[in-house]
Amino acid sequence: MLSTLIQKEIRALLLSPKFSLTLVACSVLILLSIYTGINEYKASMRLYETASQIESTNFQEARNLMSAQAMVHRQPNPIQIFSTGIHFDVGRLANIARWYDPNFTRSIYSETPVFALFRMLDLSFIFQVILTLFAVLFTYDAISGEKESGTLKLTFTNSVSRAQYLIAKMIGSSIGLLAPLLIPILIGLIMIQLFGIHLTTEDWLSILLFLGSGFVLILVFMIIGLSISAWTSKSSTSFLVLLAIWISTVMIIPRAGVIAADSMVNIPSDSELASQKSTFAAEKNSTFSKELSAIYAKRNEPTQGMSREEARAYRDEKEWEWMEEDDKLRKEKDAEISEYNTKLMSEISNKRNEKARLAFTLARISPVASFQLIAMKLSQTDLDLKTRYLESATRYKTEFTGYLEQKQKETGDPGGIRIEMNADGFKFDMSRSTGIDFSDRPRFQHPEVSLKAIIPQLLGDFSLLGITGLLFFGLSFIGFLRYDMR
Amino acid sequence: MQTTSPVLEAINLTKTYDYHVTALDNLNLSVGRGEIYSLLGGNGAGKTTTMNLFLNFIEPSSGKAIVNGVVTHEEPIKAKQYVAFVSENVQLYGQFTAVQNLDFFTRIGGNTHYTQRDYEQVLLRVGLQKEAHHRKLSGFSKGMRQKCGIAIAILKNTPAILLDEPTSGLDPKAGNEFSRLLAELRDEGKAILMSTHDIFRAKEISDTVGIMNQGKLVMQKSAEELKGENLESLYLHFMAGYMEETA
Ligand SMILES: Nc1ncnc2c1ncn2[C@@H]1O[C@H](COP(=O)(O)OP(=O)(O)OP(=O)(O)O)[C@@H](O)[C@H]1O
Ligand SMILES: [Mg+2]
Numbered sequence: 001m002l003s004t005l006i007q008k009e010i011r012a013l014l015l016s017p018k019f020s021l022t023l024v025a026c027s028v029l030i031l032l033s034i035y036t037g038i039n040e041y042k043a044s045m046r047l048y049e050t051a052s053q054i055e056s057t058n059f060q061e062a063r064n065l066m067s068a069q070a071m072v073h074r075q076p077n078p079i080q081i082f083s084t085g086i087h088f089d090v091g092r093l094a095n096i097a098r099w100y101d102p103n104f105t106r107s108i109y110s111e112t113p114v115f116a117l118f119r120m121l122d123l124s125f126i127f128q129v130i131l132t133l134f135a136v137l138f139t140y141d142a143i144s145g146e147k148e149s150g151t152l153k154l155t156f157t158n159s160v161s162r163a164q165y166l167i168a169k170m171i172g173s174s175i176g177l178l179a180p181l182l183i184p185i186l187i188g189l190i191m192i193q194l195f196g197i198h199l200t201t202e203d204w205l206s207i208l209l210f211l212g213s214g215f216v217l218i219l220v221f222m223i224i225g226l227s228i229s230a231w232t233s234k235s236s237t238s239f240l241v242l243l244a245i246w247i248s249t250v251m252i253i254p255r256a257g258v259i260a261a262d263s264m265v266n267i268p269s270d271s272e273l274a275s276q277k278s279t280f281a282a283e284k285n286s287t288f289s290k291e292l293s294a295i296y297a298k299r300n301e302p303t304q305g306m307s308r309e310e311a312r313a314y315r316d317e318k319e320w321e322w323m324e325e326d327d328k329l330r331k332e333k334d335a336e337i338s339e340y341n342t343k344l345m346s347e348i349s350n351k352r353n354e355k356a357r358l359a360f361t362l363a364r365i366s367p368v369a370s371f372q373l374i375a376m377k378l379s380q381t382d383l384d385l386k387t388r389y390l391e392s393a394t395r396y397k398t399e400f401t402g403y404l405e406q407k408q409k410e411t412g413d414p415g416g417i418r419i420e421m422n423a424d425g426f427k428f429d430m431s432r433s434t435g436i437d438f439s440d441r442p443r444f445q446h447p448e449v450s451l452k453a454i455i456p457q458l459l460g461d462f463s464l465l466g467i468t469g470l471l472f473f474g475l476s477f478i479g480f481l482r483y484d485m486r
Numbered sequence: 487m488q489t490t491s492p493v494l495e496a497i498n499l500t501k502t503y504d505y506h507v508t509a510l511d512n513l514n515l516s517v518g519r520g521e522i523y524s525l526l527g528g529n530g531a532g533k534t535t536t537m538n539l540f541l542n543f544i545e546p547s548s549g550k551a552i553v554n555g556v557v558t559h560e561e562p563i564k565a566k567q568y569v570a571f572v573s574e575n576v577q578l579y580g581q582f583t584a585v586q587n588l589d590f591f592t593r594i595g596g597n598t599h600y601t602q603r604d605y606e607q608v609l610l611r612v613g614l615q616k617e618a619h620h621r622k623l624s625g626f627s628k629g630m631r632q633k634c635g636i637a638i639a640i641l642k643n644t645p646a647i648l649l650d651e652p653t654s655g656l657d658p659k660a661g662n663e664f665s666r667l668l669a670e671l672r673d674e675g676k677a678i679l680m681s682t683h684d685i686f687r688a689k690e691i692s693d694t695v696g697i698m699n700q701g702k703l704v705m706q707k708s709a710e711e712l713k714g715e716n717l718e719s720l721y722l723h724f725m726a727g728y729m730e731e732t733a
Contacts, residue, residue, distance in 0.1 A: 004593040008579075015581040150577025154635075157541050157571040158594045158642075159563045486543045 001160065002168055009172020013138075019176060022134050027184040029130060033123045034188030037081030038195050044076035044087075044108070051093060059438040065407055068436070070096035070400050072393045072444045074104065077380050078197055079206050083124035085381025094393050098401045101341070102393035104386060123188075124375040127214040128368045131181070132221040132250055136242045138177050139225030141235035142169045143480065148235060156485045166226065166480055170473070173222055178215055185211065202451045206378045209455075213378075213462065217371040220469045221246075227476030230483060249366040257363030265355035267348065276344060281337050288333045292326070349387065356383055367468050370461035377454050388447035399442045411436055491555070492516035493568070493646045493677030494523075494540065498549035501535050501701075509535040511701040512549070517677040517694075519645070522668060524688035525681040526721055527698030533681035534574075535701075537650045540679070541571055554645050567596060570642040574651035576635030580624030584609060584634050587623055588641065595642040608637045613663045628655035636664070640671070647671065649680040653687065665691050689717045697724045 013019050051073045062068045072094045080087050091104030146152040155165070189207070192199065199207070225242055232238040268276070299322060303311040363369035376382035494517040501510040510532045517523040525533050538544045539551045542562035551558045554568035578587040588605045609619050612633040623631065632655050639647055653661050661684075668691055672678060682688050688695055689712060697705040697720070704724045707715075 001594060001596075004590065004598075008590050011586075012579060012581060149580070150573075150575065151579055153543070153573065154571070154577065154591060154638075155594060156543070157566060157569070158591070159566045159596065160594055161563055484543075486538060 002164055005160070005165060005168030006172045006175070009168060010176055013173065013176035018137060019180070022138075022177065023180040023183075026126075026131070026134065026181055029121075029126050030123065030181070030184035031188060031191075033121050033126055034081060034185075034191060037084075037122055038192060038197065040084070041076055041078060041081050041197065042195065044080075044092075047092065048073050048075055059441060062436065062438055064436060065404055065411070068404065068407075068438055068441075070396075070441070070444075072096060072102065072104075072389070072396060074389055075446045078192075078199055078203055079210065079379035080122075080381050081192065081197075082122060082207065082210055083375035083379040083381060084122045085124075085376035085379055086383060086385055087379075087381040090386045090389070094389070096393065096397050096400050098397075098404070102390065102397055104389060104393075123214070124210075124372065124379075127217055127375075128372060129250055131177075131214070131218050132368065133246060135177060135218045135221035136225045136246055138173045139169070139222045140229055140238045140242050142173065142226050143229040143483065144232050144235045144238045145229070147233055147483075147485070152485055162480050162483075163477065166230070166473075166476060170223065170226060173226075174219055177218065177222065181215075181218075205451055206454075209458070210375055210378045213371055213374045213458075213465070216462070216465050216469070217367055220367045220465055220472070223469050223472045223476065227472045227479060230476040230479035233484065250368050253366035254363040254369040254372070257361075257365070257369065258359045260362055261355050261359035265351060265358060267351045267355060273344065273348065277341055280340050284333050284337050288329065291329065295325075295329075364461070364464055367465050370464045374458050374461045377457055380449055380454075388449070392445060392447040396442070396444045403442055407436060407438075492518045492552075493554055494648075494679050495552040496536065496539070496549070497552065499536070499539055499546055499551055500548045501532075501539060501544060502547040508701050510539070513701075513703055515696060515703060515706070517646070517679050519677055520672050520675045521693045522672050522678045522680065522691055523694045523696065524692040525679070525696050525698055526683070526685060526688060527681075528725060530700075531698040532701040533698060534650055536698075537571070537648050537679075537681065540569065540648055541566065568644050569646040569648060570595070570639035570644045571648045572632070572635045572639045572650070572652045574654050575628065576631045578623045578631060578634055581622060583620045583622055584614065584626075585619050587634060588638060591638045592641040595638070597641060597643065600641060604641070605637075608640055609634070612637045612640070612667065613660050629657060629660060632656055633660070636667070640667075645675075646677045646679070649678065649682075651681055651683065653682065653684060661687065685718050685721055697721055699725055 051071070055069075055071050055073070058069060074090065074092050076087070088108040091107045091110075093106060094102040094104045096102055141148075143152070146155070224245060225238075228241050228245070229235070229238045232241065299318070303314055306314065360369070360373060364373075373382070494515075496513045496515050499510055499513040500508070502508050513532070513536060515523065525536065527533055535544070536551075539546055540553060540558060542551075542558040542565065545559050550560075553565045556565040556568065558565040579590070582590070585602065585605045588609070589600070592600055592605075606616070606619055610616065614630060614633045614637070618626070618630060623634070626634070632652065636652060639649075653664055656664055665687055668678060668680075672693075680688075680692075692709060694706065694708050695712060695717065696703050705720065707720075
């Protein structure tokens with residue numbers, strides 16, 4: 001019985017114009033998205049490889065510590081072919097220098113704004129916007145259409161249970177929509193192979209999970225369509241209601257969630273933050289220089305009454321001691337500043353997390369948002385992408401500056417220009433040592449997140465999708481139980 | 487005609503819509519094996535309501551409809567195994583051919599053993615020309631669809647058949663063929679309950695005729711009793727008489 005009903009559903013779909021339309025439209029869109037995804041990925045990869053190449057050449061050619069410039073380049077992830085997330089918004093590279101915190105700049109969108117204009121047409125977007133719409137188109141008249149055509153009545157003069165009928169409708173339309181999607185997706189996966197993009201087993205699993213979550217999203221929208229059609233006797237009413245639901249879940253709720261969270265949690269802007277930092281640093285620096293002048297004055301006290309030669313000898317004798325003293329004070333002050341900055345940053349990042357959590361919680365009312373979060377996590381282009389890289393870059397900075405200090409000690413290269421000024425005039429001391437070998441420099445560790453670590457983070461959103469699906473299936477069942485078959 | 491336990495039976499069957507429109511008022515009737523029962527009555531008399539109650543498309547306000555011993559609103563799925571139905575306007579899947587439609591509806595009717603040839607034979611039996619068997623239903627006339635509906639009911643092969651104005655849309659020749667077909671089905675032992683506006687045909691083929699007016703069965707006569715009577719004037723008499731009563 002069930003198989004007869006399902007067969008009929010599929011047969012009817014195969015013969016319907018909406019099926020051929022979907023097949024053509026989806027094939028074109030999916031193939032196009034995967035193709036552009038591959039191209040973007042390859043371009044990102046080329047940029048990354050050239051940049052890394054240039055960096056290592058620079059190190060090979062570097063003759064002294066001054067010219068040893070480290071840079072961190074963000075490494076593209078092949079799953080971004082399907083889900084670009086914020087990959088194009090976050091900067092590609094960061095300079096590693098002792099004097100400032102690493103910051104990623106030069107995002108693809110900032111360099112090629114025309115991309116930003118149309119955003120990236122990735123498979124994730126197609127799932128969220130196009131396929132959810134097709135899902136609704138496939139089921140909006142599942143029940144009401146049969147009623148209008150009069151076939152519902154004849155069907156139910158037979159020993160068909162309503163549950164059976166609903167399940168058959170669901171299975172039939174999901175096969176009818178998902179099967180034609182598999183074809184272009186499969187071609188797309190083959191294309192990725194043909195373009196020579198290397199995928200690890202973990203990548204393949206991530207892709208499977210991504211596609212799986214996309215299919216779940218489509219199923220959820222099909223169930224929503226089914227349930228509305230089981231509550232309305234006219235397909236036109238069902239269509240209007242579903243259009244309203246689609247617009248709010250796909251277009252409004254995810255954005256409204258973010259906007260609402262934005263107004264609820266207040267976070268100082270980057271420029272406010274910078275001014276807060278510089279105010280603190282300026283204060284510290286000015287007290288520090290006042291302290292220094294006081295100390296200098298004190299140091300010069302004993303030289304009063306000495307002859308020029310005596311004073312000079314005294315100063316020469318004390319020079320190292322004083323320099324170390326100064327250095328210690330400077331380091332203390334710098335540590336204070338950097339501690340303050342760290343505290344500020346962690347406060348901000350807590351607030352940002354809080355805001356993101358709130359935004360996601362609100363946005364998750366829409367299954368589309370849950371899917372988007374799953375997709376971005378899997379492609380590692382989620383909102384934490386920047387933080388992950390910043391953390392790694394900060395760690396790397398510590399490592400790298402430590403390495404430079406080590407080199408400095410080993411080679412005696414001051415690592416900069418030292419200017420000494422005294423009554424005799426200026427004395428320059430420049431990096432003179434040449435041929436320092438940097439091949440043993442620490443390398444940047446890309447902040448890779450293993451699939452094992454990602455999967456637990458997906459469970460919540462997967463359950464949300466599942467619950468929404470079950471909820472609407474229950475609703476469709478209740479609606480259909482009271483449905484007038486005549 | 488057999489009188490042992492009826493196949494179709496209405497006992498004090500009443501249906502009230504919205505608590506005041508009484509569509510069916512305390513209907514009692516029974517149809518046995520090998521019997522054709524015709525229900526006559528003006529528009530809105532309650533004929534379709536009766537059919538819908540036998541098919542459990544609506545729940546009775548009181549009383550019960552029984553098919554082959556099964557109370558329809560208690561065990562609808564079971565009851566529907568024993569009854570086939572042809573509506574006044576048969577609607578099938580327009581994108582499927584006649585044979586494909588037959589295949590689907592007989593399968594969900596519980597018969598999976600039919601072959602393509604069986605479908606074609608039945609379609610010929612109900613008078614659908616051969617050329618139409620493999621054409622899409624969307625191009626069919628009302629009468630052609632009606633014939634397909636009758637074919638589906640025959641193929642379901644149930645002890646009871648409900649027909650709600652089945653001949654509406656049939657041309658005179660097809661109407662005659664249909665009467666012959668009904669007689670054949672009766673001879674096979676089916677219990678047939680048919681609503682119709684065709685007084686002459688009703689008299690010609692029925693074993694029992696009932697006249698309904700405003701939800702009530704106002705007359706019921708067997709073929710024996712009707713012999714020599716003018717059914718048309720009886721019909722008009724009962725309709726008019728009832729009108730006067732209520733007026
Ligand atoms: N869904 C409904 N809600 C309210 N009243 C209804 C409904 N369906 C039918 N009725 C009423 O029930 C009564 C009987 O209608 P029914 O369809 O059984 O008549 P009928 O004998 O089949 O008429 P016809 O010859 O026109 O087909 C009518 O008065 C009709 O208005
Ligand atoms: Mg009627």
